[in-house]
Amino acid sequence: MARVATTADAFNAVAEPRRRQILDVLAGGERPVNDLVGVLGMAQPQVSKHLRVLREVGAVEVRGQGRQRLYRLNGQALKPIHDWVKRYEDSWTERFEQLDVVLEDLKRQEKGAGDGGG
Amino acid sequence: MARVATTADAFNAVAEPRRRQILDVLAGGERPVNDLVGVLGMAQPQVSKHLRVLREVGAVEVRGQGRQRLYRLNGQALKPIHDWVKRYEDSWTERFEQLDVVLEDLKRQEKGAGDGGG
DNA sequence: TTGACATATTCCTATATGGACATATGATGA
DNA sequence: TCATCATATGTCCATATAGGAATATGTCAA
Numbered sequence: 346m347a348r349v350a351t352t353a354d355a356f357n358a359v360a361e362p363r364r365r366q367i368l369d370v371l372a373g374g375e376r377p378v379n380d381l382v383g384v385l386g387m388a389q390p391q392v393s394k395h396l397r398v399l400r401e402v403g404a405v406e407v408r409g410q411g412r413q414r415l416y417r418l419n420g421q422a423l424k425p426i427h428d429w430v431k432r433y434e435d436s437w438t439e440r441f442e443q444l445d446v447v448l449e450d451l452k453r454q455e456k457g458a459g460d461g462g463g
Numbered sequence: 464m465a466r467v468a469t470t471a472d473a474f475n476a477v478a479e480p481r482r483r484q485i486l487d488v489l490a491g492g493e494r495p496v497n498d499l500v501g502v503l504g505m506a507q508p509q510v511s512k513h514l515r516v517l518r519e520v521g522a523v524e525v526r527g528q529g530r531q532r533l534y535r536l537n538g539q540a541l542k543p544i545h546d547w548v549k550r551y552e553d554s555w556t557e558r559f560e561q562l563d564v565v566l567e568d569l570k571r572q573e574k575g576a577g578d579g580g581g
Numbered sequence: 582t583t584g585a586c587a588t589a590t591t592c593c594t595a596t597a598t599g600g601a602c603a604t605a606t607g608a609t610g611a
Numbered sequence: 612t613c614a615t616c617a618t619a620t621g622t623c624c625a626t627a628t629a630g631g632a633a634t635a636t637g638t639c640a641a
Contacts, residue, residue: 347626348466348598349479360478361467361629365547372550378588391630393589412587412638420554427548429483432490434545436538465596466628479599496618509600511619530608530617 351398355422358402363387364395368404368418377413470519473540477522481505482513486522486536495531 351357359365363385370376370384378396382389396416399405403422407414469475477483481503488494488502496514500507514534517523521540525532 346599348469350627351466356483357478360475362474365474368551388631389588414588418551418554420551423548423551424555426544427552430541430545430548433486433536433538433541436536437542464629468597506601507618512599532618
């Protein structure tokens with residue numbers, strides 16, 4: 346089998362840097378496709394295709410206004426990512442890193458004292 | 464061109480569900496490969512391959528102990544994901560959703576009052 | 582209707598991937 | 612040295628991509 350589909354979930358959808366860029370722009374507000382094309386400097390069809398993927402995972406919503414289609418961010422779709430990665434947040438807090446250092450020190454001390462404890 | 468490489472960054476590495484599972488197990492502490500094989504019920508070569516990807520993006524570290532290789536989580540590698548997704552956190556807080564409803568209401572009112580604003 | 586603009590879809594292709602399986606490497610103990 | 616355990620790597624293959632280019636759809640204006 347190949348990789349999990351890009352449309353399988355938000356994780357896979359935003360793994361593509363271009364799609365994160367699109368979301369970053371949309372975070373500033375609703376925008377028509379051509380705006381994204383201009384801002385991001387990608388070809389129009391690619392933008393449309395990326396938007397389709399984002400729409401399929403629910404990360405953007407669209408509404409028509411005249412000839413244009415206005416895309417808008419739906420951050421809710423990113424919540425599963427946040428929820429998952431949040432569990433690892435402690436790993437890079439200073440407190441935790443300090444703890445890491447302490448543990449390393451303890452190990453070194455144990456070795457230094459020989460392994461026949463107490 | 465095809466998709467961005469799985470080893471390109473943490474985003475792509477953890478887009479694969481199996482790799483997230485591996486990290487979830489390692490969050491409980493350092494473990495040899497065979498433990499992961501047992502816990503996750505995947506074939507040993509696949510586990511090794513997934514671990515390689517995770518190692519290449521820095522999400523895990525390894526040290527040898529006798530015949531075994533003990534893998535251990537390095538949450539730091541996930542920080543870029545957290546940093547990125549955190550910016551969208553407001554999108555799903557209640558306060559923000561309330562604001563959404565208010566904006567929708569305002570739009571509806573504008574339409575109801577005709578478009579010649581005062 | 583026609584023409585122009587805005588966006589979406591289709592076709593093409595090189596490419597990386599993940600699983601299955603077989604096998605290589607590495608460490609240990611006798 | 613050999614046998615055994617633990618892990619890593621290599622091979623084969625179906626498959627989904629992302630970009631490029633061409634084209635289809637949709638909407639407005641006259």
